Amino acid sequence: MGKLEKKIALITGAGSGIGKASAKKFADEGALVVVQDFNKASAEEVSSSLSGSGHFALGGDVSNEQEMEDVFSEVEKRCERLDVLVNNAGVSGSPEGLGSITYDSFMRMLAVNMGGTFICTQAALPLMNSGGSIVNLSSIAGLAGWGPVHYASAKGAILGFTRASARELGGLGIRINAVAPGVVETPMTEDLDEALLAPLIMMSPLGRIGQADEIAAAILYLACDDSSFVTGQWISPNGGLVTI
Numbered sequence: 001m002g003k004l005e006k007k008i009a010l011i012t013g014a015g016s017g018i019g020k021a022s023a024k025k026f027a028d029e030g031a032l033v034v035v036q037d038f039n040k041a042s043a044e045e046v047s048s049s050l051s052g053s054g055h056f057a058l059g060g061d062v063s064n065e066q067e068m069e070d071v072f073s074e075v076e077k078r079c080e081r082l083d084v085l086v087n088n089a090g091v092s093g094s095p096e097g098l099g100s101i102t103y104d105s106f107m108r109m110l111a112v113n114m115g116g117t118f119i120c121t122q123a124a125l126p127l128m129n130s131g132g133s134i135v136n137l138s139s140i141a142g143l144a145g146w147g148p149v150h151y152a153s154a155k156g157a158i159l160g161f162t163r164a165s166a167r168e169l170g171g172l173g174i175r176i177n178a179v180a181p182g183v184v185e186t187p188m189t190e191d192l193d194e195a196l197l198a199p200l201i202m203m204s205p206l207g208r209i210g211q212a213d214e215i216a217a218a219i220l221y222l223a224c225d226d227s228s229f230v231t232g233q234w235i236s237p238n239g240g241l242v243t244i
Helices: 017-028 040-049 065-079 103-127 140-144 149-172 194-203 212-223
Strands: 008-011 032-036 056-058 084-087 132-137 174-179
Touching (some): 008 065, 040 056, 065 103, 132 212, 140 149
Parallel strands (some): 132 174
8 A cells, every 4th residue: 555545635836846756756655646837738747647547737826826726626626635735836036146136036936935835735724624744845945044045035934834834733633844955956956057066066975966756755754644743844855965
């Protein structure tokens, strides 16, 4: 029996990268996966490639309350409940310095990364009456203050949200944790300058960047019953870049 046998899981931003790898791993472990992505065509492509049956794709912008209300209404209509939510959707933005970031750019970063996590978590609660697990995607930037200020701020906020929410949701039988990856090979990072990547690889005790499937394994652990006594915590698969 798979670790998520007969569980209903919704993964945002699952059209590529870590979300796509997580959708595949969840399906392989027996879950019915709702593949959600801003790009619905990408979500549909991923959904159709998964093992098992019953998976379906939904579009929508996670920072848009109405669009996410429609997404979770569709999940309720088709599945009646939700066991696992993975708040993976996010944007990284351009590597601007603090003096160059516009207010609109800063707020957009917060709206998608932190706002989307809040909107989807809140929308999921009525579907988790029997308990469940929520996994939020933060970043090494949120732990160590690396990267552009607006990105690190948004990802750091997710860690605070996770800890505070765990105190409130534990009594409802809902666990909520975070994964804070280091540098991972995904479409979001493929355009990074080699001059930026090279020193990070040299600093890593493992001497390489991570793969999406490795992060998906950490997400699976927090989503399934293997972590049944874990809430309000984070895991940071970062190759040793942050060792404190």
